[in-house]
Structures are given as structure tokens and as C-alpha cells.
Amino acid sequence: MSHVFGPVPSRRLGRSLGVDLIPFKTCSYDCIYCQLGRTTSKTIERKEWVPLRTVLDDLKPKLALNPDWITLSGSGEPTLYSRLDELIADIHEITDVPVAVLTNGSLLWQPDLRRQISKADLVIPSLDGGDSETFQTINRPAPKISFETMLEGLIAFRQEFKKQYWLEILLLEGINADGEPLENLIRCVSAIAPDRIQLNTATRPPAEQSARPVAPARMQEIAARFGPTAEVIADYRNVHAQTDFSSQKDAVMELLSRRPCTTEDIAGGLGIHRNEVVKYIEELTEAGQLAVENIAEKTFYKPTRKET
Numbered sequence: 001m002s003h004v005f006g007p008v009p010s011r012r013l014g015r016s017l018g019v020d021l022i023p024f025k026t027c028s029y030d031c032i033y034c035q036l037g038r039t040t041s042k043t044i045e046r047k048e049w050v051p052l053r054t055v056l057d058d059l060k061p062k063l064a065l066n067p068d069w070i071t072l073s074g075s076g077e078p079t080l081y082s083r084l085d086e087l088i089a090d091i092h093e094i095t096d097v098p099v100a101v102l103t104n105g106s107l108l109w110q111p112d113l114r115r116q117i118s119k120a121d122l123v124i125p126s127l128d129g130g131d132s133e134t135f136q137t138i139n140r141p142a143p144k145i146s147f148e149t150m151l152e153g154l155i156a157f158r159q160e161f162k163k164q165y166w167l168e169i170l171l172l173e174g175i176n177a178d179g180e181p182l183e184n185l186i187r188c189v190s191a192i193a194p195d196r197i198q199l200n201t202a203t204r205p206p207a208e209q210s211a212r213p214v215a216p217a218r219m220q221e222i223a224a225r226f227g228p229t230a231e232v233i234a235d236y237r238n239v240h241a242q243t244d245f246s247s248q249k250d251a252v253m254e255l256l257s258r259r260p261c262t263t264e265d266i267a268g269g270l271g272i273h274r275n276e277v278v279k280y281i282e283e284l285t286e287a288g289q290l291a292v293e294n295i296a297e298k299t300f301y302k303p304t305r306k307e308t
């Protein structure tokens with residue numbers, strides 16, 4: 001399967017071409033809200049998981065689709081890719097489309113990684129816990145990543161990186177959306193001083209049921225606490241109405257009307273990337289068109305039946 005998927009509509013980046021650099025599901029975290037399910041390979045080892053040449057060969061034909069951004073993300077944490085600087089430089093050689101990196105920010109304490117990722121045009125790291133306890137509860141990091149180390153990395157990169165740095169915060173009801181955990185988060189964000197603060201919540205089916213979404217009105221109240229650079233990430237329903245998105249969404253519904261499937265089944269059945277499937281599932285679930293069923297630790301989707 002290609003390592004490049006989309007373009008898919010992105011909340012922040014319009015039509016985004018996703019580049020998957022990491023095998024499913026390899027990450028330095030195992031977040032309770034992860035839409036890809038539980039981490040099966042928790043690691044901080046950086047290596048060339050996919051040959052760089054293969055990634056570029058997959059990318060070139062997709063540039064004809066005129067994406068707004070090329071986004072390095074993947075089925076895990078993209079900064080685990082050891083040749084990030086060379087990859088970004090090679091992309092800049094073949095196109096003017098800007099490159100964004102979506103990262104959990106856990107490894108930015110490594111100076112060489114900071115040097116590599118600084119080649120990107122936009123970096124969007126995450127921060128969900130403002131103290132060690134909340135960090136452990138939400139992100140369940142690899143043992144070598146302490147809260148202090150992670151935070152130092154986020155701050156150091158901000159001081160060095162002069163291009164756009166947007167910080168994403170995932171708020172969860174009863175965990176980091178009020179009281180002391182929220183106050184700690186606000187203090188950390190003020191120390192980082194990102195260009196933008198983007199507040200999100202668990203709207204997609206999460207890895208763990210304990211990851212509960214925060215209500216929209218409360219999200220707006222919290223955004224006000226973070227100050228003028230904070231925003232609740234807008235609903236992207238309009239972008240989803242694009243033709244290419246709608247036809248794939250219909251194909252997903254058609255498949256599910258035949259039998260309940262996991263995201264992996266859908267990706268295999270339709271020959272599209274798992275991350276792309278997640279976008280369709282999210283939209284269809286939000287629209288009330290899909291029901292979720294957990295069987296033997298696997299999440300299955302099926303159409304909701306309308307009463308006649």
C-alpha cells in the first residue's frame with residue numbers, strides 16, 4: 001500500500017496529503033484517546049522505517065492532485081523517522097507545497113531531531129498533561145520520556161524554531177479540563193508561547209472508554225482561559241462535502257451495509273489508507289449514520305438502522 005494518502009480534508013490545513021512514515025501502530029505514546037487504537041510497538045527508537053526513496057516515489061504522482069499541504073503524520077509518531085530532514089529537503093526540491101509535521105512532541109528534547117524538524121514550514125506538537133500525573137494518565141509514554149524532559153523539549157524547540165508553531169491540546173472530561181490539571185496546563189502553555197493554541201477533544205472513537213469528550217460550550221470557556229491565540233478547532237463539515245470525500249464516504253457505507261467492519265477491514269476492502277478511513281468513520285459517526293460495537297477488543301462499525 002502507498003505511504004501517501006489523500007488529499008483528505010483537515011481541520012486546519014484544508015486539503016492535506018498525508019505521508020505515513022511509520023508502521024501501524026508504532027509510537028512513543030499510547031494515548032487513551034488515540035483514534036488508531038492501542039499502541040502495539042511503544043518505542044523511542046528513530047530509524048528509516050520506510051525507505052526514503054519509496055516515500056518520494058509514492059508522493060510524486062499525488063502532487064498532481066493539488067494539495068494545500070503535505071503533512072507528515074502516519075500510523076504512529078512521525079518524528080521516529082530518522083531521515084526527516086532529508087525527506088523534507090527532497091520534498092521542497094520537487095514542489096512548492098508547504099510541509100507540516102504533526103508530532104506528539106515527546107522527542108523534541110533531542111537536539112538532532114529539533115534540527116531535522118526545523119526544515120518543516122509548520123510544526124504542530126501536542127501537549128495534553130500539564131503535570132506528570134496527568135501526562136502519564138493520558139499519554140502513557142515510553143519509560144524514558146518523563147514529563148519534565150518532554151516539556152523542556154517543547155520549550156527548547158519553540159525558542160529555536162522561527163516558523164509557525166501551533167500547539168494542540170486534547171481536552172478530556174474529568175481528566176485535564178478543569179481544576180488543578182487545567183491550571184497546570186495553562187502554566188505550561190504560557191512557558192512554551194506557541195503561535196497558536198488549538199483545543200480539541202475526543203470526538204472520534206477513542207482507544208479507551210475513559211477518554212470522554214468535553215462539551216462545546218465548556219471548550220469555548222477553556223479557550224478564553226488560554227487567551228487570544230487559543231481557538232477550538234473548527235468543525236470541518238464543509239470541507240467534507242467535497243466530491244472526492246463524499247464518494248469515498250459512500251463506498252465506506254456501502255461496504256458496511258454488507259457486514260460490520262473494523263477500520264482495518266475497510267482499508268483492506270477499499271484499498272485506501274487506514275488514516276483516511278478514520279476520517280470517514282469520524283464524519284459518519286458524528287452524523288449518526290454509524291453505530292460502534294466492541295467485540296473481543298476490536299471496534300466494529302455498522303450502519304445505524306432507522307425505524308420505519
Ligand code: SF4
Binds near residue numbers: 104
Ligand atoms: S494519539 Fe498520536 S501520539 Fe497518541 S498514541 Fe495515537 S499516534 Fe501516538
